[in-house]
Amino acid sequence: MPEEPDPRDDSLPSESLMGNGEGRSSEESAEKNRVPSDTLRRAPHIVILALLYAVVAIFSWAVLCILTHRPIGARSYQPNLGSKTELEDYLDGAKGSFGTTERLLRACRVCQSxxxxxxIPLTSMVCSCAAVAFLQRRAKQSWHAPTLRQxxxxxxxxWSDPVLIAKIIAGGWKRYGSIFxxxxxxxxxxxxxxxxxxxxxxxxxxxxVPTKMSSMDLIDLEKWITWAADPIHDNDVAEPATKLRSRxxxxxxxxxxFRLWSRGDGCTNSTDNSSPTCNKSGQSTFGIMPNINDPFxxxxxxxxQTGLWQQFAPRVNFTTKYDKILEDDFPKDCRHEPGALFIxxxxxxxxxxxxVDICMPxxxxxxxxxxxxxxQDFSEELYVKMTLEWKGEDAENAPGEYLSFAPGKYSFKVTLNTTAGYFELPNYENGQLPGPLLDDPDNGQENTCGAQCRLQSQTASNYQKKRYFVGPVTNSTEVALANLTESLSSVVSKGPLLFTTLALFTTGSYLDIEHTAAQAYHNGGPDEWGGCIDIxxxxxxxxGEDDKRVSLDIDPCIDGSNTKGHGLLKLVADYIWLFSAEEQAYYFNYIISPSAKHIExxxxxxxxxxxxxxxxxxxTWSDLDTSGSLNWDLGVDQQVPSIPHAGVVLISILLALYLLCILGLSLYAAWTPRWTNQLDSFAMMRIGSAAPDRFPLRLAHSSDEVNDLDQLPGWIGSTTGVETDNTCISELGLGGETALEGKKRYRCYAGGERS
Incomplete structure (x- = not known):
């Protein structure tokens, strides 16, 4: 039988660990009058670590959930500018919160990672610490008591070993499993x-997300027309017909x-989207205007586009109809009709x-x-009646030969339908496409922009809309044109067809050829002949679509040599005949007369x-009185999280359950006084020393081959110790009958006791 060990000895059984005990005899002799002991200790650090983890996890998930719906410090990523409160926040600079949001999102992603x-490391650490407390108790029922193998x-x-988990699933629960x-x-x-x-x-x-509001002046139809209707402004506006004629x-x-819009993508909606001009500029042309969707x-x-803002702008679109009429259809009393335009x-x-007779009734x-x-919708009508004759300057010059016009009588009518109103400019909310024409942008159901529109325009005063003419139209063409120009100069808000008629057929036009460059060259000397003089x-x-010339003498320009002799007569006849929509037989295939479609x-x-x-x-004339404001903010791109509602619920439940368990487990592990900090290799080495005869240092390829592990208890209890200096010092025991107590002293290693 081996010698009974001294109970005051602080060493492990030497027979099972070191193989001999002679090396410790001197130390035991020196320490025989003192038995090192200490009480059980708690481990509060595990709670602190769990709390820090919980803070990081909750912060990252909570910030993600909040940023999914709104930025930190603001009501939404894209403020409702129709709301007075949110608009004020936007104008006051609440957009600065988006910088904070971006930094928080970056920190959130770091914390999430x-x-x-x-x-996993934290869970294993907490479980390892809590396992110590779990193994310090002995279950009342024997089937709950853990074995040494467990x-x-x-x-x-x-819990992190797949092989072991597979063994438990395969039927090894009684051998390996435990509640913990x-x-x-x-x-x-x-x-x-x-x-x-x-x-x-x-x-x-x-x-x-918003950055900064930008603004520019935008003509306001109501203000501009009201301002122009006031007679006091008649002399403030110069006659723009000359400028229109130049255009x-x-x-x-x-x-x-660049101002030709359409209800769509402009050139891409036309049947002529292969046009080189369309491809280079992305803007529509007059040539493809009949083929695009709702040009205006x-x-x-x-x-x-206005980006984050919802804004409205005036729009005007036109529909032209050209009709050949009989001479009797020309208004007979146009010359004497009050206010009618007759030339x-x-x-x-x-x-x-x-x-040529021209009438706008x-x-x-x-x-x-x-x-x-x-x-608002209105129509204008233009009637033209013409008689063209040409006998030629000699008998050999047959009528119509080398002429750009065909002599005869022609009459036609042009009807221009104009529709004006407001439309919603492209923005992020409407898919960056122009909206339809609105019946009433101020009170209609289409208008939901609220406060942001009140910044755009103010209601104008209700002026009288009457116009004034000065002087009658006389029979003398020169006097009539002079009086007409003076009369219509006070009509600031002309209809577009009237405006066009004044530019094409009144003073300075090629029907009034005596006041054109052609007349000057007609009166000039021989040195001034030849070359383009005017268009x-x-x-x-x-x-047309093939861009061929429409006249021999005036397209692409008027040659100075064509102004001599009776050339001026031919030039006027050539010009007015272009509007007759008649086909002319030319000897040249590069000249095609305009059709009714082209005239329209x-x-x-x-x-x-x-x-x-x-x-x-x-x-130009009164931007303060006639303009509103157009506001826009294109914003900047910002990354924001997107989480479906189901994902928010599921992850929140999992995170809450995990944190509750890990915090509860850490509190359990920290509150229980323990005999060792963690159930690690050092703890198992000490447990093995309790049965040195069962576990000598021998070859074993697997612990499954050692049946003693299933027979020995696996919990740590207390056994009877020694009594020194009136203090009872207990011993730790594998499978001890008495539970460990925090206030008792237990034998410990030398140097391990607290002072």
Whole structure:
């Protein structure tokens, strides 16, 4: 029998660990009068670590959930600018919170990654600490009492061992399993599942957030028409017909029009989207205007968008109809109708000439425009009757030979329908496409912009809309034109067809040829003959899709040599005949007379430019009285989280359950006084020393081969100790009958006791 060990000895049984005890005899002799002891200790640090983890995890998830719906410090990512309160916050600079949100999101993602990395290590650490407390008690029922093998499973962190878990599933529960192992396994599964579910449900999207409001002046239809209707402003506005005539001279069907909008993507909606002009500029032209969806004029350039703002702008669109009429259909009393526009040109000679009557019935001193923001529609009519004759200068010159016109009598009528109102400019909310024409932008159901629209425009005063003419129209063409120009100069808000007619057929036009460059060259000497001297208005807009010339003498320009002799007669006849929509047989295949379709498109383009000139006068002459404001904010891209509702609920439940369990387990582990800090290798080495005869240092490929592990108890209790200096010092015992108590002293290693 081996010698009974001295109970005051602080060493482990030497027979099972070191093989001999002679080396310790001197130390035992020196310490025989003192037995090192200490009380059990708590481990509060585990709670602190669990709390820190909980703070990181809750912060990252809570911030993600909040940022999914709104930024920190603001009501929403895209403030409702229709709300007075949110608009005030936006104007006061609440957008600064988006910088804070971006920094918080970056910190949140870092914390989320950190929590994901720490979840498994923290869970294992807490479970290992709590396992010590679990093994310090002995269950009242024997089937709950852990064996030494079950304790070793906890020491080996079996909750993270797939092989061990497979053994338990395969029927090894009685041998390996314990209640604590199940709890630790479930806790690890919950903790490990949080990060994958976050990766599955949490995504990030880019949205536009406010930066700074920008503004510019925008013509207000109601203000501008009201201002122009006041007679006190009649002399403030110069006659813009000359400027319009200049634009009609230079305009062509291939020029990009930066104010020609459409209800769609402009060029991409046309049947001629292969046009080189369309492809290069992205803007529509007059040539493809008949083929695009709902073309209209608007002041902002095509493609302009207001971003986060909902704003409205005036728009005007036109429909032109050309009809050939009988001579009897020409208004007979137009010359004497009050307020009607009537112009008569006549120049007949022995070899030929022309007679042209132009009429716009109705009271032209009354503007068709109404001072309103609501939708308005009106029509204008233009009647033209012409007689063209040409006998030639000698007998060999047959009628019509080498002429750009066919002598005869022609009459036609042009009807221009104009529709004006407001439309919603492209913004992020409406898909960045222009909205439809609104019946009433102020009170209609379409308008939901609220406070942001009150910044855009104010209601104008209700002035009287009457117009004034000065002087009657006389029979003398020269006097009539002078009086007409003076009379209509006071009509600021002209209809687009009236505006176009004044530019094409009144003073300075090619029907009034005596006041053109052609007359000057006609009177000049031989040295001034030859070369292009002028371009008649609207001629380039009468071209067809093939862009062929429409006249031999005036397209693409008027040659100085054509002004000599009776050339002026031919020039006027050539010009007015272009509007007859008659086919002319030419000897040249590069000349094609304009068709009714081309004439309609030309008048529509002219109306577009007429309205553009009229609107620009509104902002030029009195921008403070006639303009509102156009506000926009394109915002900047910002990454924000996106989590479906189901994902928020599921991950919140998992995270809450995990944190409650880990905090509860850490409190359990920290509150229980323990004999060792963790159930680690050092703890198992000390447990093995309690049965050195059962576990000598021998070869073993697997612990499953050692049956003693299933027979020995696995809990730590207390056994009878020694009594020194009136103090009872207990011994730790594997399978001890008495539970460990925090206030008792237990024998410890030398140097391990607290002072």
């Amino acid at each position: 950190l929590a994901s990395v720490l979840t 304790s070793m499973v906890l020491a080996d962190k079996g 192992l199940v709890f630790a396994l479930v806790l690890n599964l919950i903790g490990a599942s949080i990060a994958p579910f976050q990766g599955l449900f949490v995504s990030y999207k880019s949205i536009k 009609l001279i230079s305009a062509s069907n291939s020029d990009p029009q 004029w608007a002041q902002p350039p095509v493609g302009f 008569h040109y006549e120049n007949m000679t022995d070899i030929g000439g022309y007679i 109705g009271d032209q001193k009354q503007s068709p425009w109404k001072a309103t923001r609501k939708r 008649p208005p609207l001629v380039q807009l009468l071209h 498109n030309a008048f529509t383009a002219a109306a577009f430019m007429a309205v553009d000139e009229w609107m620009q006068y509104g902002s």
